[in-house]
Amino acid sequence: MGRLLKVGYAYYSVTSVLAAEARAMRDGVYVAVEAAFKHILIEGGNKIVMQALKGIIKVPRQIQSLIKDVLMWKEKGIHIIINQVFRETNMAVD
Numbered sequence: 900m901g902r903l904l905k906v907g908y909a910y911y912s913v914t915s916v917l918a919a920e921a922r923a924m925r926d927g928v929y930v931a932v933e934a935a936f937k938h939i940l941i942e943g944g945n946k947i948v949m950q951a952l953k954g955i956i957k958v959p960r961q962i963q964s965l966i967k968d969v970l971m972w973k974e975k976g977i978h979i980i981i982n983q984v985f986r987e988t989n990m991a992v993d
Contacts, residue, residue, distance in 0.1 A: 905930050920945045921962040928969050928979070938978045941969075949983040 909926060911919050924943055931939045943949050951958040951966050958966045973979045 905934075915961065917945065917947055917959065918961050918965075921948050921951075921965040924948060925965040925968050928972060932972055932977060937976070938980075940980045940982065942982045942984045944984055946983060949981055952981045 909923075911922055914922075920943065924941060928939060928941065941949075941952065947956070947959060948962065948966075950956045951962065952969060969979065
């Protein structure tokens with residue numbers, strides 16, 4: 900079980916669901932890195948974002964910079980685990 904780092908919100912303007920989910924993921928990883936965490940578990944339900952992070956698919960153009968930010972932290976020694984969580988088993992969204 901993890902612990903709460905920060906609660907907040909961000910206005911992402913008019914954007915796609917894909918871009919909003921990728922930005923929220925990137926922003927969450929940023930908060931964890933700023934809090935000096937070295938081991939981060941990313942769990943998300945967006946298949947495109949999770950597969951792009953894992954390098955399984957070509958990163959869609961609209962989220963390239965967001966994915967690149969997360970991978971940069973990984974290259975700098977932050978241990979990041981990426982898991983896709985299907986909505987049926989993700990109680991956090993319910």
